[in-house]
Amino acid sequence: MKKSICTYLIIIGALSFVCNLIIVPPLASQSAVNEIERIQKAYEDIQDISGSFIQKSHIKDLKNTKTFIGQFFIKMPMKMKWYYSGVDAQEVYINNDDIIIYQKNEKQAFRSKFDIQTYGQVPIALLGGFGNIEEEFSITIKNEKLLLKPKKRMEGIVSIEMSLSDDKFPIQSLTIYDIRSNRIEIILKDVKINSGLKDEFFTPKLPKNVNIYEYHPVKSLPSFENKEAS
Numbered sequence: 001m002k003k004s005i006c007t008y009l010i011i012i013g014a015l016s017f018v019c020n021l022i023i024v025p026p027l028a029s030q031s032a033v034n035e036i037e038r039i040q041k042a043y044e045d046i047q048d049i050s051g052s053f054i055q056k057s058h059i060k061d062l063k064n065t066k067t068f069i070g071q072f073f074i075k076m077p078m079k080m081k082w083y084y085s086g087v088d089a090q091e092v093y094i095n096n097d098d099i100i101i102y103q104k105n106e107k108q109a110f111r112s113k114f115d116i117q118t119y120g121q122v123p124i125a126l127l128g129g130f131g132n133i134e135e136e137f138s139i140t141i142k143n144e145k146l147l148l149k150p151k152k153r154m155e156g157i158v159s160i161e162m163s164l165s166d167d168k169f170p171i172q173s174l175t176i177y178d179i180r181s182n183r184i185e186i187i188l189k190d191v192k193i194n195s196g197l198k199d200e201f202f203t204p205k206l207p208k209n210v211n212i213y214e215y216h217p218v219k220s221l222p223s224f225e226n227k228e229a230s
Helices: 002-012 030-044 115-121 125-127 131-135
Strands: 047-060 064-075 081-086 090-095 098-103 106-111 138-141 146-149 157-163 171-178 182-194 211-218 221-228
Touching: 030 131, 030 138, 030 146, 030 157, 047 125, 064 157, 081 125, 098 115, 098 157, 125 171, 131 138, 131 146
Parallel strands: 106 211
Antiparallel strands: 047 064, 047 182, 064 081, 081 090, 090 098, 098 106, 138 146, 146 157, 157 171, 171 182, 211 221
């Protein structure tokens, strides 16, 4: 149980993101402006996105890299669901301002509040908000990638590197850097747009024997309340 709570807190305390007003720095190239417009134009026509991903988490202090694979589903504006498969298998659901992390093997789930300021808790959730990319980030081009720097505090995020695709969905991968010099790389695969995802798809159906731990941050210290799924 302690190990699982620690895992949850690592997720909850990791990184952050999403929406406010563009000021592309004066030195930003015209190509950066063009790419921003292309991303925002693509998002105008998106009702939902789905696909698979590879996530590589590099933890500097532990000198360790963990690789996860899974699937993701996003319905605009704020419904998300994704699976991490393998040894650390878990399901994550975001439904407006509610986030649930379900760990099937441990028969437990964690519930907390989710908002714009805590996007970095779950890095792949960043994909839900790039339709307003210019409002949240100062943007330049570095090594043929977009370099995004948050205009507001985002739970430790220092910058995000975005590799672009020529496909209908313009984002190919993200690399997120935090204040502890850790980084998370997310590579997207087989992305589909507007496949007609229903609202009920994003409601978790937890078994009755699952323990649900409510996460209530108090200042900088978290607290937990144990409940059972009903």
